[in-house]
Amino acid sequence: xxxxxxxxxxxxxxxxxxxxxxxxxxxxxxxxxxxxxxxxxxxxxxxxxxxxxxxxxxxxxxxxxxxxxxxxxxxxxxxxxxxxxxxxxxxxxxxxxxxxxxxxxxxxxxxxxxxxxxxxxxxxxxxxxxxxxxxxxxxxxxxxxxxxxxxxxxxxxxxxxxxxxxxxxxxxxxxxxxxxxxxxxxxxxxxxxxxxxxxxxxxxxxxxxxxxxxxxxxxxxxxxxxxxxxxxxxxxxxxxxxxxxxxxxxxxxxxxxxxxxxxxxxxxxxxxxxxxxxxxxxxxxxxxxxxxxxxxxxxxxxxxxxxxxxxxxxxxxxxxxxxxxxxxxxxxxxxxxxxxxxxxxxxxxxxxxxxxxxxxxxxxxxxxxxxxxxxxxxxxxxxxxxxxxxxxxxxxxxxxxxxxxxxxxxxxxxxxxxxxxxxxxxxxxxxxxxx
Amino acid sequence: xxxxxxxxxxxxxxxxxxxxxxxxxxxxxxxxxxxxxxxxxxxxxxxxxxxxxxxxxxxxxxxxxxxxxxxxxxxxxxxxxxxxxxxxxxxxxxxxxxxxxxxxxxxxxxxxxxxxxxxxxxxxxxxxxxxxxxxxxxxxxxxxxxxxxxxxxxxxxxxxxxxxxxxxxxxxxxxxxxxxxxxxxxxxxxxxxxxxxxxxxxxxxxxxxxxxxxxxxxxxxxxxxxxxxxxxxxxxxxxxxxxxxxxxxxxxxxxxxxxxxxxxxxxxxxxxxxxxxxxxxxxxxxxxxxxxxxxxxxxxxxxxxxxxxxxxxxxxxxxxxxxxxxxxxxxxxxxxxxxxxxxxxxxxxxxxxxxxxxxxxxxxxxxxxxxxxxxxxxxxxxxxxxxxxxxxxxxxxxxxxxxxxxxxxxxxxxxxxxxxxxxxxxxxxxxxxxx
Numbered sequence: 001x002x003x004x005x006x007x008x009x010x011x012x013x014x015x016x017x018x019x020x021x022x023x024x025x026x027x028x029x030x031x032x033x034x035x036x037x038x039x040x041x042x043x044x045x046x047x048x049x050x051x052x053x054x055x056x057x058x059x060x061x062x063x064x065x066x067x068x069x070x071x072x073x074x075x076x077x078x079x080x081x082x083x084x085x086x087x088x089x090x091x092x093x094x095x096x097x098x099x100x101x102x103x104x105x106x107x108x109x110x111x112x113x114x115x116x117x118x119x120x121x122x123x124x125x126x127x128x129x130x131x132x133x134x135x136x137x138x139x140x141x142x143x144x145x146x147x148x149x150x151x152x153x154x155x156x157x158x159x160x161x162x163x164x165x166x167x168x169x170x171x172x173x174x175x176x177x178x179x180x181x182x183x184x185x186x187x188x189x190x191x192x193x194x195x196x197x198x199x200x201x202x203x204x205x206x207x208x209x210x211x212x213x214x215x216x217x218x219x220x221x222x223x224x225x226x227x228x229x230x231x232x233x234x235x236x237x238x239x240x241x242x243x244x245x246x247x248x249x250x251x252x253x254x255x256x257x258x259x260x261x262x263x264x265x266x267x268x269x270x271x272x273x274x275x276x277x278x279x280x281x282x283x284x285x286x287x288x289x290x291x292x293x294x295x296x297x298x299x300x301x302x303x304x305x306x307x308x309x310x311x312x313x314x315x316x317x318x319x320x321x322x323x324x325x326x327x328x329x330x331x332x333x334x335x336x337x338x339x340x341x342x343x344x345x346x347x348x349x350x351x352x353x354x355x356x357x358x359x360x361x362x363x364x365x366x367x368x369x370x371x372x373x374x375x376x377x378x379x380x381x382x383x384x385x386x387x388x389x390x391x392x393x394x395x396x397x398x399x400x401x402x403x404x405x406x407x408x409x410x411x412x413x414x415x416x417x418x419x420x421x422x423x424x425x426x427x428x429x430x431x432x433x434x435x
Numbered sequence: 436x437x438x439x440x441x442x443x444x445x446x447x448x449x450x451x452x453x454x455x456x457x458x459x460x461x462x463x464x465x466x467x468x469x470x471x472x473x474x475x476x477x478x479x480x481x482x483x484x485x486x487x488x489x490x491x492x493x494x495x496x497x498x499x500x501x502x503x504x505x506x507x508x509x510x511x512x513x514x515x516x517x518x519x520x521x522x523x524x525x526x527x528x529x530x531x532x533x534x535x536x537x538x539x540x541x542x543x544x545x546x547x548x549x550x551x552x553x554x555x556x557x558x559x560x561x562x563x564x565x566x567x568x569x570x571x572x573x574x575x576x577x578x579x580x581x582x583x584x585x586x587x588x589x590x591x592x593x594x595x596x597x598x599x600x601x602x603x604x605x606x607x608x609x610x611x612x613x614x615x616x617x618x619x620x621x622x623x624x625x626x627x628x629x630x631x632x633x634x635x636x637x638x639x640x641x642x643x644x645x646x647x648x649x650x651x652x653x654x655x656x657x658x659x660x661x662x663x664x665x666x667x668x669x670x671x672x673x674x675x676x677x678x679x680x681x682x683x684x685x686x687x688x689x690x691x692x693x694x695x696x697x698x699x700x701x702x703x704x705x706x707x708x709x710x711x712x713x714x715x716x717x718x719x720x721x722x723x724x725x726x727x728x729x730x731x732x733x734x735x736x737x738x739x740x741x742x743x744x745x746x747x748x749x750x751x752x753x754x755x756x757x758x759x760x761x762x763x764x765x766x767x768x769x770x771x772x773x774x775x776x777x778x779x780x781x782x783x784x785x786x787x788x789x790x791x792x793x794x795x796x797x798x799x800x801x802x803x804x805x806x807x808x809x810x811x812x813x814x815x816x817x818x819x820x821x822x823x824x825x826x827x828x829x830x831x832x833x834x835x836x837x838x839x840x841x842x843x844x845x846x847x848x849x850x851x852x853x854x855x856x857x858x859x860x861x862x863x864x865x866x867x868x869x870x
Contacts, residue, residue, distance in 0.1 A: 091849040098843075102556055105548070111540065120790065121537055121804050126783055128817055142854050175853055211817040230672065233817035237665065255865045261858035297857045340834065347830070348561055355555065355834030358866050362859040363835060366847040369556050370831035382563055382646040382668035384829040394819040395782070396805035399775065399790030400798060408533075412801040414526040418610055419577050422732045423696035424797040430690045431793050 002290050003303055006311040007282070010320055022273075022311050023328060025239055025377055030219065037194045037223045044198030049205045055195035060137075060168045062190070067206035072177070072188040080177035088175065095367035096147050096182045102369030103155045106388035112397055119404030122397040127157035130208060131391055132200035132232075133185065134215035134225075135176060137166035137192055143179035144365060148372045148386065149215050150183035156391035161185050162210055164200060166192020197224035201232045214373075214386065235386055239377035240269035240309075243361055244330035244350075246321045247285075248337040249278030251357045257288035259334060262362045264305035265298040271309040273328070275321045282312045322346035329380040332361045349380045405431035437725055438738055441746040442717070445755055457708075457746050458763060460674055460812055465654065472629045472658045479633030484640045490630035495572075495603045497625070502641035507612070507623040515612035523610065530802035531582050531617045537804030538590045541823035547832055554839030557832040562592035565643060566826055567635035567667075568620065569650035569660075570611060572601035572627055578614035579800060583807050584650050584821065585618035591826035596620050597645055599635060601627020632659035636667045649808075649821065670821055674812035675704035675744075678796055679765035679785075681756045682720075683772040684713030686792045692723035694769060697797045699740035700733040706744040708763070710756045717747045757781035764815040767796045784815045840866035 008018050043051035049067045056062050056070065064070060081089060112122025131153045135146055146163070153161045163180055165173075167190040180188055189207055191199060197217075203209030212233035213225055225234045243263035247256055260272035276282055289306065293299055315321045322343060325333060329349035337343055340355035347353060351374030354361050365372045373386035400408065409428040416424035443453050478486035484502045491497050491505065499505060516524060547557025566588045570581055581598070588596045598615055600608075602625040615623055624642055626634060632652075638644030647668035648660055660669045678698035682691055695707035711717055724741065728734055750756045757778060760768060764784035772778055775790035782788060786809030789796050800807045808821035835843065844863040851859035 087849050088853050091846045091853075094846050095850060105546065106558070113540070119803075123541070123805075124779070124788070129783065144850055144854065230812075230814065233814075252865070255862070258858060258862040258865060262856070262862040265856060265858040297855070302858065344559070344832075348564065349828075350830045352831035352833060353559070355832065358837050358840035359833055359835040360840070360844070360847075360862045360866055362851060362862045363840065363843055363847050363866075364831070364833050365859060366850045366863075367843050368554075368833045368835070370558075370833055374831075375828075377665075379665065379668075380828065380830070382828055385831050387829070389824075393784075393810075393815065393817055394822070395785045395815070396787035396799070396809075396820050397779075397790065398787060398794055398799050398803045398805055400794040400803070402793050405793035405795070405798065408798055408802050409795070411526045411529050412795075412798050414522050415530060415579055415801045416797060418523050418526075419579065420732075421697070421700060423693060423700040423737065424800060427690070427693040427697040427795045427797045428801075430687070430693060431795055431798075 003306050005306055008311050008313045010315045010324060033219055033223050037220055037227060040194040041198040041227055044195050045202040052191055052195050052199050052204055056191055059193055060166050070190045077177050077181035080174040081181045083174050084178045092179055092182055098367055098369040099147055099151045103152045103388050108392055117404035118401035120399035124395045124397055125392050128211040128391050130160045130210040131158045132210035132213040133161060133163045134217050134221055135163055135165040136217055137168055141173040141176050143175040146176055146179035147183050150185050152388045153391045154184045156388045158391050163188045164191050164196035194220045194224035197221060197228060201228035236375055241266045242271040242330055243332040244325055244328055245274045245334040245336055247276045249276050249281035251336045253284040253288040256285050257292050259361055261302050264302040268301055268304040270305045273311050275313045275315055275324055277315050277317050279314050282314060318343055329378045331374045331376045334361055351375045351380045351385055406433045438741050440721060440741055443746055443748045445750045445759060468654055468658050472655055472662060475629040476633040476662055479630055480637045487626055487630050487634050487639055491626055494628055495601050505625045512612050512616035515609040516616045518609050519613050527614055527617055533802055533804040534582055534586050538587045538823050543827055552839035553836035555834035559830045559832055560827050563646040563826050565595045565645040566593045567645035567648040568596060568598045569652050569656055570598055570600040571652055572603055576608040576611050578610040581611055581614035582618050585620050587823045588826045589619045591823045593826050598623045599626050599631035629655045629659035632656060636663035671810060676701045677706040677765055678767040679760055679763055680709045680769040680771055682711045684711050684716035686771045688719040688723040691720050692727050694796055696737050699737040703736055703739040705740045708746045710748045710750055710759055712750050712752050714749050717749060753778055764813040766809045766811045769796055786810045786815045786820055841868045
């Protein structure tokens with residue numbers, strides 16, 4: 001059964017609207033999910049631990065007497081680290097080291113300077129006190145996600161990283177716990193869903209309130225995060241994952257087909273797009289796709305994703321490919337070309353850019369160093385990968401000297417009176433010298 | 436008529452709950468506003484210019500034939516700059532220069548490094564293509580707000596800053612237009628409300644879509660911004676403005692009273708809090724408040740704000756004051772003490788910190804240099820002043836050498852197989868050398 005992949009050509013008159021249709025993604029909210037989430041959040045906010053216990057019994061079938069029993073000890077995390085196979089332990093550790101090394105370069109420092117009046121201006125950078133990390137249970141339980149979310153928080157200096165992870169029917173994922181041990185997660189509660197988000201946002205008798213909640217989750221988790229935004233900070237609400245590969249036609253078509261698969265295997269809504277100025281190469285990759293697909297473990301998911309959402313786009317040259325890419329603002333962008341540095345100059349928006357034929361996107365998912373939490377659905381136009389900066393905040397520092405307060409007080413006075421705010425004006429005028 | 440200001444004492448057993456009550460702020464959404472905003476956004480999204488014209492006629496009573504007629508020329512902005520009084524023009528220019536100078540220090544640079552395998556890792560920093568700036572019309576039309584929102588965008592390198600400002604009945608504020616001229620705003624449309632937010636988010640035939648919308652607005656504007664978040668970026672949804680003053684009791688009580696007024700005069704919901712270890716000083720400030728209030732132009736607003744939301748808090752010492760301040764995470768924090776540097780060490784959360792007796796908060800609103808768009812309602816726990824960083828985004832750069840792809844491909848392969856994602860594994864394995 002051949003996969004039919006959409007073909008687009010940038011020279012066609014209706015290319016823009018075809019591209020818009022390809023990228024369209026329905027993120028409309030589900031009314032029933034909304035209602036259910038609001039109810040759960042309200043219960044957790046007002047009844048704390050009791051509500052958390054009830055929802056955990058209802059949704060995860062865990063019957064315990066107290067939320068304290070849902071906390072996992074550091075000893076249990078260390079035990080998981082010992083239990084997992086040697087090669088996985090080593091690989092997790094190597095990945096964590098590279099991720100930490102990269103993120104340490106994102107650390108921001110406080111700064112200040114003095115102007116000619118002796119007035120001090122600056123910015124004080126401080127970590128969040130406490131961060132919450134949501135980790136999905138079940139089949140989407142990814143240890144790499146624990147590393148990518150927890151390590152930047154710890155590098156930022158967050159004193160307490162609190163992880164929540166559902167364990168339906170008590171099923172625990174030792175790889176996830178091992179990753180938590182390696183990443184330095186401080187506390188772990190086996191609670192999930194909107195009730196976990198509520199507990200982290202409002203705090204309960206046992207689970208402390210955090211300042212920001214990060215990490216992926218299903219529609220209930222995403223809706224709950226959107227709902228508590230403002231009470232706490234949140235990371236992005238992620239759409240389906242996407243990859244855009246720009247290839248000059250000189251990379252092994254099997255490699256490119258597999259790179260597209262690596263995105264498509266995430267879920268049926270994932271999107272894989274290939275752009276090339278070489279029409280024969282597009283055909284060759286399609287042949288590779290059909291050859292390799294039957295050999296894939298997750299062939300059904302890949303087939304649906306490729307049929308519904310993939311595309312092969314023919315362009316006149318690499319410059320046009322860059323233009324199309326900038327319209328898409330992809331989450332992952334592979335520049336599988338001879339001279340990726342030259343093409344990089346033309347790229348304005350992308351979550352992460354994978355340079356050259358050797359840089360498989362999958363390397364970035366696990367162990368390259370940069371974060372794998374990236375802006376989806378075109379939001380790379382205005383947002384950034386998860387980073388240390390997401391776990392720090394800034395305070396402006398203003399310290400006027402008597403001379404500076406005299407000089408700038410006069411400016412403030414004029415502007416405040418221009419805006420009709422005379423208390424502002426008089427407050428500044430008190431600090432003006434009477435000569 | 437004496438103002439009755441709440442008194443709290445940090446040594447009281449129920450201080451925590453009293454403080455929580457004082458800070459409580461109802462930001463629940465208004466269902467009717469929501470419905471109305473959704474309707475307006477849908478119309479603008481689907482009918483573009485036509486809908487913008489209809490809503491502008493309906494809400495602002497402007498009857499024009501095309502949206503092009505609602506655009507204000509650069510010549511008109513320059514004319515406004517010539518029209519306003521000399522002292523205001525000079526003050527605006529001085530404020531803009533200081534704001535620009537401060538924000539230039541926030542500019543972030545791209546960086547990259549090579550590891551021992553010759554693999555390149557880094558981060559590319561790029562400006563947003565286009566930013567939208569909402570400026571309220573009517574009494575809350577503040578030229579300082581134009582400077583504070585537009586200058587960081589231009590410093591960041593945003594190519595096009597598009598301002599929208601309602602002009603009900605055609606009433607134009609020349610100070611606002613002059614500020615736009617000074618700040619380098621590229622285009623101005625006299626459109627307001629949810630219809631302006633919709634036009635900036637989705638684009639119309641005449642108004643181009645932007646990547647991020649910033650700037651203050653009423654409940655309709657705030658609701659519309661929340662609604663289009665995801666399609667475009669937005670700045671914070673601001674709550675009422677607040678000031679927290681920590682004073683050792685040695686500052687002139689009239690100065691402190693006026694500093695509290697400068698926040699209270701914004702609107703009835705604004706919050707002004709004074710903390711001091713000196714009970715006599717709290718009494719002295721209350722005396723100053725009652726003495727000065729009758730002399731204030733905006734006495735009615737100040738009286739309501741002070742009665743409903745202000746507080747004088749007595750603490751044991753300055754360290755306890757810092758602890759209370761960290762619980763509040765204030766938007767504006769004045770350290771009106773002998774040694775503000777020492778106290779600063781203990782401050783963990785605040786939008787902007789005003790150091791010493793000479794640094795009136797009002798100076799920061801206009802011309803100190805740092806931004807006056809600050810996190811409100813305790814969100815300084817996890818967010819920052821508006822800055823150049825809000826108009827830039829980052830892309831991760833990953834360029835593996837053949838050697839690096841070989842070494843790290845093995846790590847990725849183990850981890851991907853551990854997660855059951857075999858397309859990821861095989862994509863990495865293609866780049867491993869066959870020895």
